[in-house]
Amino acid sequence: MEYLDKIGRLAKEAERELRTLSGGRKNEILERAAVELMAAEEAILAANAKDMEAARARGMSPGLLDRLALNPARIRSMADGLRQVAALEDPVGEVLWMKKRPNGLLIGQKRVPLGVVGIIYEARPNVTADAFGLCFKSGNVAVLKGGSDAIHSNRAIVEALRRALAESNLSEGALQLVDSTDRQVTTEFMKMDAYLDVLIPRGGAGLIRTVVRESTVPVIETGTGNCHVYVDASADLTMALNIIDNAKTQRVGVCNACESVVIHEAVAREFLPQLCDRLASHHVEIRGDEMACRVDGRILPAAEEDWGMEYLDYILSVKTVKSLEEAVSHINRYNTGHSEAIVTRDYENAQRFLDEIDAAAVYVNASTRFTDGGEFGFGAEIGISTQKLHARGPMGLRELTTTKYVIYGNGQVRP
DSSP states (O other): OHHHHHHHHHHHHHHHHHHTOOHHHHHHHHHHHHHHHHHTHHHHHHHHHHHHHHHHHTTOOHHHHHHHOOOHHHHHHHHHHHHHHHHSOOOTTOEEEEEEOTTSOEEEEEEEEOOEEEEEEOSOTHHHHHHHHHHHHTTOEEEEEOOGGGHHHHHHHHHHHHHHHHHTTOOGGGEEEOOOOOHHHHHHHTTOTTTOSEEEEESOHHHHHHHHHHOSSOBOOBOOOOEEEEEOTTOOHHHHHHHHHHHHHSOTTSTTSEEEEEEEHHHHHHHHHHHHHHHHTTTOEEEEOHHHHHHOTTSEEOOGGGGGOOOOSSEEEEEEESSHHHHHHHHHHHOOSSEEEEEOSOHHHHHHHHHHOOSSEEEESSOGGGOSTTTTTSSSOSOEEOSSSSOOEEOOTGGGEEEEEEEEOSSOOOO
């Protein structure tokens, strides 16, 4: 496809330029990009208003509308994210180790950019700025394919960021947006292995499954978030209420939101009515097992599919258990490998939960909402990886690099 071939060629040309760009130069350009974003606030908000109007007309859910929406504070946050990335240590060129062999060869390993990073994502225009900042600082070209729901917003954001690149005399290929809404273009984008070194999907389960299944480019799988909070028998129940309220209701449309609560039977009768009271003010629908429904009539019966569901909505499942072992077994069966939390005052149970739960991020007495690149000190994130190869958890600058071996000799030949 000529349209994508042109994008790929420009990306490969820009890759050579970005690979050797100094850290100081990259930081200057990121600072300039932050200024351009703020200067374009009016144009970005006008573009986002078009996307929001169209999304409401299509009946988009409140959680996804929240992801799509921009306002002055969110644009300021995107600009601040670029500045935070600029302030971080540049991983490119870091020598991980260097050893001298008996034959005199010095063999070492250092960090280098991945190359050309393709990112395919849904209606989250803030990802456009975050992805550019992280890719650029780590020396990578970013080729972005945002969802059609955010097409006007993404175009406006990319225009602002590319002005910063042009003012800095950098190749236009360093940041590109695949702005066609044609499904065939999306399919072909996933097969650009001649140009893309890696493809990162960021979105719902359907998008991620499609990319993993269809892509001929190596994929770093970012996962959906069926995140649990387990309320242990020894839990501080006020703390548990606060954690679940925050994890569930602060932003329902994000992957680190709590979708399921697991409660030890020893505290269920005391805790469940309090939980229903607290979440009623947010109009959260609670679906529970037989015991949960008996304890509080406001809880609706859960179906089997509820246990594995990422709702991205004001819905929560509740499972009661007889032991920590049963809680761990339930969570490991139904979770998506994203973020899981225990609320407990029992040190041994906390340590067992940390050891036995299979997920990218495991918490003791804290909200799952902290699984985020900014909260982890990465400035931003390219996504939350739930796979186990190369990267796991919030992906920052280091996760956007690979390594190569460097060897110094003085004329050695292999005998």
